[in-house]
Amino acid sequence: MPDRPYHHGNLRTALLTEAERTLREQGIEALSLRDLARQAGVSHAAPRRHFADRQALLDALAETGFARLGEEMRVAIEGAGEDCEAQLRAVAGAYVRFATTDGALLDLMFGAKTATRSAGLRAASERLFTEFGDLVRRWQRGGALPPGEPERLRLLLIATLQGIASLVASDRVQAAQADALITDAVTLFAPCRHP
Structure with missing residues (x-):
């Protein structure tokens, strides 16, 4: 050979x-x-x-996952136009699609302890979370999310989206129901609008 x-x-x-x-x-x-x-x-x-080793490969793979998820979220926002609630719904949909299509990659991205991550992986993770925090503040200013502490709201929103994705990925909820759940979640997060 x-x-x-x-x-x-x-x-x-x-x-x-x-x-x-x-x-x-x-x-x-x-x-x-x-x-x-x-x-x-x-x-x-x-x-x-x-x-250098398998862990370096896993870190690099997770780093590319953060970059791709960030790009998919940016594309979703651009496609949603200027309406903050439409942007929120689009980003939520992009996150859930990513999580259900690439659940193992998402697990890898969020599974490593921060202290053991490579510098590149930490930076990619922080960049995505910073961007998402900026979006939460923008959506608060635009009225799509209620006022309050943006950091707590960001974590709650991510936890909700991850929960929807987990339900779909585990077949506890049909994939066709994901859009309705996303709409319901956005409605629950959005402040009441009075006529």
């Missing part, structure tokens, strides 16, 4: 793509640098140029 090539066009990206597929289809236990090298068609040592 010929030796596998060491070089690859963009090995880091290829490994992360394959790792995400493996995570989605087989779970975190199936992730190994050796198997990813084999799937990418490179030597078993090649991934170590990008990831």
Whole structure:
């Protein structure tokens, strides 16, 4: 059997793509640098140029997850227009879709203790939470969310969305009901509007 090539066009990206597929289809236990090298068609040592060990791979995978979730939320906001309540509903939908499509990735993203995370992963996580906090304050100013402490409201909103996603992912609630639950959640969070 010929030796596998060491070089690859963009090995880091290829490994992360394959790792995400493996995570989605087989779970975190199936992730190994050796198997990813084999799937990418490179030597078993090649991934170590990008990831010192399996934990470094997991951190990088979680970091890309935070970046992708942030991008999906930004796209949802842009598609919702200027109405704050429509933006809130769109972001909630984007979060629940991400959580139900990539539940294992979301678990990885939120599962690691902050102290053990790499600097890049901590920064990606903090960036997403900061952006979400900014959105909560904007939605409070726009009347889509009630006044109060934005940090507590942000955590409560994320917990609610995660709860909806967990119910859908565990088949306790049909996926078709997710939109109705999101609408109900937004209605519960939104302050009463008087005629």
